[in-house]
Amino acid sequence: MADSLFELLVPHFTSSDGSTAPQSPSQSATTAQYLNRISTLSLQALKSTEPQSLAQASHSTVVSLQALSNRSHKSFVTSADHLSTLRTSIPKLTREARQLRDAIPKLDEEAVGFSRTYTKTAENATLERRKKAMQLARNVDRLSDILELPTLLSTAVSSAAANSITAGASSSSTYSSALDLYAHIKRLQTLYPESPLVKDVASQAEEAMKDMTTNLITGLRSQNIRLAAAMRMVGWLRRVAPELDGTSGECEAAGALGALFLICRLASLVSTLEALEPLRDLADQETQRRSNNVEKEQGSTTGTNLWSEGHQTEKYLKRYIEIYREQSFAIVSLYKSIFAPDHSSELELAGVVGARGIDAALRAKTLSPQQPENTLDPLLAHPSPLSTFPTHMVQLLAETLRTYLPNVQDKSSRESLLTQVLYCAASLGRLGGDFSMILTELSDLDPDSEDSASYEWEEVIRKHRALAGRLEQLTSGNGPARSTARVTSPIH
Structure with missing residues (x-):
């Protein structure tokens, strides 16, 4: 029925606007469905209501197409571009897939060679450098703490020197902290005598200790020094410069440190007497x-x-x-x-x-x-x-x-x-x-x-x-x- 009706209507499909005829019912299910629907309508409906229904459906379709084109025109343009390059992309993809297939055996050979070269049992300089780098990364916090020791020591010495004018408990605790840091650095030098890092830190610590020794000697030359402050300074000097406190034979226990103390106090006396210059x-x-x-x-x-x-x-x-x-x-x-x-x-x-x-x-x-004088016994104290x-x-x-x-x-x-x-x-x-x-x-x-x-x-x-x-x-x-x-x- 649909085919007969389609053959009957074919001469009327050609219009002046040049639009193409619809497909036959055997080719399009939509055409077959519509022709079956027409066969059920009366002649009056075909003349009055069907044209209006078709115009309304056409208008609704046009509006929907306009909204769709306004909303998704970018996707349409991108799809069209991709569709235009599809003819060249597929051959290119084929060539690259063929090249990848040909390179797989060579990649496998390189992987086997890498595994054989860099195995854990083999001796390789690159592996050794990598191990050292990994060990350095694991111990970076400890190394940073060691590198900060000279800075902390210098800060403690300078702050103690700044507070030595008041000779308070803060100066005493700061000097004690500095000496503890120095003892820790010397202990590290004893544990790792071949480490260049520890040697560098120890040399910087020695410079800080020289500054501390200078500050302590300057403190011994201060005016009106008290017994407690003098005893603390002498005790710190014994720890900083133990060579000054060396003893030999029956020599006095003060050693060279006692002479240094007397010289500093004599310099203080002389400076006080020089104030009487007018x-x-x-x-x-x-x-x-x-x-x-x-x-x-x-x-x-x-x-x-x-x-x-x-x-x-x-x-x-x-x-x-x-x-x-x-x-x-x-x-x-x-x-x-x-x-x-x-x-x-x-x-x-x-x-x-x-x-x-x-x-x-x-x-x-x-x-x-x-x-x-040359007859004196050189072994006497x-x-x-x-x-x-x-x-x-x-x-x-x-x-x-x-x-x-x-x-x-x-x-x-x-x-x-x-x-x-x-x-x-x-x-x-x-x-x-x-x-x-x-x-x-x-x-x-x-x-x-x-x-x-x-x-x-x-x-x-x-x-x-x-x-x-x-x-x-x-x-x-x-x-x-x-x-x-x-x-x-x-x-x-």
């Missing part, structure tokens, strides 16, 4: 005026004494002796508290009851032909630093007195200064370094004076002993007041 300049001016006055007196026939000054020199010597007394006692007491000498008579030997014995000992050592230090201290004071004391012509002022020297000698004498006989060697202080300085010194000692005897008599009957029997230095 007063010393005035005293030098009085010395120059006194020298000029002496020359005028020698050239004058009248012989009148025109020199009656010396007040500035008196001020300078008073302040000088006060600083000398305080600092010398502090230096020796700190040394004995820190280093604890083994021989109790070392300082007494250094004192030698005064400058007369010191000068005699020096002359005997340098001028005596019967005991040349070196003397302790404290055995020669008071000699230098006494010479320092003696030179100052020899230079400036002749400027003071007033008898009471000279007695006051000599009394200060006496108290200074007594203060140091409590530690075994009494030099109360020092001025007996200064008889040439003022050759033009009728009274020699040695006699003045004897008079001062005689008055001091008389005063001490009276005080002892006054306090002998009063037990609680016995502690006041000590004679203290007068306040000038």
